[in-house]
Amino acid sequence: MALHGSAVESADRYDRTRALNAFRFGDRAFYWTTRISAMLVLMLLGGIIISLVVGSWPAIVEYGSGFLTTQRWAPSAEPPVLGALSPVYGTVLTSVIAMMIAVPVGIGIAVFLTELCPLWARRPIGMAIELLAGIPSIIYGMWGFFILGPILANTVQPFFIDLFEGVPVLGAIFGGPPSYLSLFNASLILGIMVLPFITAISRDVFATVPPVLKEAAYGVGCTTWEVVWHVVLPYTRVGVIGGAMLALGRALGETMAVTFIIGNSFRISPSIFAPGTTISAAIASEFAESDGLHQSSLMLLGLLLFVLTFFVLAAARLLLLRLEKKAGK
Structure with a gap:
């Protein structure tokens, strides 16, 4: 009987340990999923900003701050005048x-x-x-x-x-x-x-x-x-x-x-x-x-x-x- 009781207690401890490990795994998975999702949003935002800056860099170099103060928009002019x-x-x-x-x-x-x-x-x-x-x-x-x-x-x-x-x-x-x-x-x-x-x-x-x-x-x-x-x-x-x-x-x-x-x-x-x-x-x-x-x-x-x-x-x-x-x- 004592042996049987010890086996039951060991099985209960094993089940509790396995359940706790499953909960911990679920918590870690949830934590990393939400963290990766938040990081992904920031990466997408950063990627958009970088793409816009890279694409607009030639215009920034060409016009500088005058781009904000120029009203004329003539892309067909030589050279182009864009504001x-x-x-x-x-x-x-x-x-x-x-x-x-x-x-x-x-x-x-x-x-x-x-x-x-x-x-x-x-x-x-x-x-x-x-x-x-x-x-x-x-x-x-x-x-x-x-x-x-x-x-x-x-x-x-x-x-x-x-x-x-x-x-x-x-x-x-x-x-x-x-x-x-x-x-x-x-x-x-x-x-x-x-x-x-x-x-x-x-x-x-x-x-x-x-x-x-x-x-x-x-x-x-x-x-x-x-x-x-x-x-x-x-x-x-x-x-x-x-x-x-x-x-x-x-x-x-x-x-x-x-x-x-x-x-x-x-x-x-x-x-x-x-x-x-x-x-x-x-x-x-x-x-x-x-x-x-x-x-x-x-x-x-x-x-x-x-x-x-x-x-x-x-x-x-x-x-x-x-x-x-x-x-x-």
């Missing part, structure tokens, strides 16, 4: 206008869905907004070119041109003539495209507000507007800003829809109704037929877009950290 000022200007301007349109509308829709909309209509409206995010960008571009562009050129743009004619500054910003292809048209398309991101994220973070906070505000006589302004938005400002920055990153890099409707003109005009171009649109429209210094300059534009997006996202992250720190105090 990034116009694409950078168009990229920043269209993204800013798009965010000015999309942020108030997106937050307004999110407030309506969470605070005012009847329960039976919340799900259909929310699904309709989310479906906008699934529409391919080329469809937005075609719709903007064939439908939205003519409507804006025949109705909206003439109204603003006549309204601000002769007004200092505003007369130049909203100057004519009307055009189917313009910076404003591209900005409006971008605003529609990033609207689902802002709405979805804002709606989700608004839903995290504790009901007791809103009920307390209503209990002391606050209106719906006061509850939203003084309770909901302060409680969720970090998430709302994060959603807006995510949408801004999408707007900065959007290509096909903008290429269809912006006009692809390498010229800076004070009017938002004039044709223009963006970094991504310039690369998409010319890269296939480029070579030599022209192609290197387009690669440099891609590097500039990468750096611009990185700084925007980094600034957003720093802003969110400051808000979180301030809230913690």
Whole structure:
């Protein structure tokens, strides 16, 4: 019996040891899998940066810092004269206008869905907004070119041109003539495209507000507007800003829809109704037929877009950290 008991104890110890070894192996495998995945992402990011730098190096050597301050884009000239000022200007301007349109509308829709909309209509409206995010960008571009562009050129743009004619500054910003292809048209398309991101994220973070906070505000006589302004938005400002920055990153890099409707003109005009171009649109429209210094300059534009997006996202992250720190105090 003693021998039999010892054999059973030995078998139990063996089973426990084998189980512990299996757990340790699973932990090590999980640890190295996640670590390799993180390293792979960093390697891919580094590879992209190196490829852009190597491809754009001839243009960097040729133009230097003047590449950022030159407006003219003449790849067929001898020697080629290539400058990034116009694409950078168009990229920043269209993204800013798009965010000015999309942020108030997106937050307004999110407030309506969470605070005012009847329960039976919340799900259909929310699904309709989310479906906008699934529409391919080329469809937005075609719709903007064939439908939205003519409507804006025949109705909206003439109204603003006549309204601000002769007004200092505003007369130049909203100057004519009307055009189917313009910076404003591209900005409006971008605003529609990033609207689902802002709405979805804002709606989700608004839903995290504790009901007791809103009920307390209503209990002391606050209106719906006061509850939203003084309770909901302060409680969720970090998430709302994060959603807006995510949408801004999408707007900065959007290509096909903008290429269809912006006009692809390498010229800076004070009017938002004039044709223009963006970094991504310039690369998409010319890269296939480029070579030599022209192609290197387009690669440099891609590097500039990468750096611009990185700084925007980094600034957003720093802003969110400051808000979180301030809230913690």
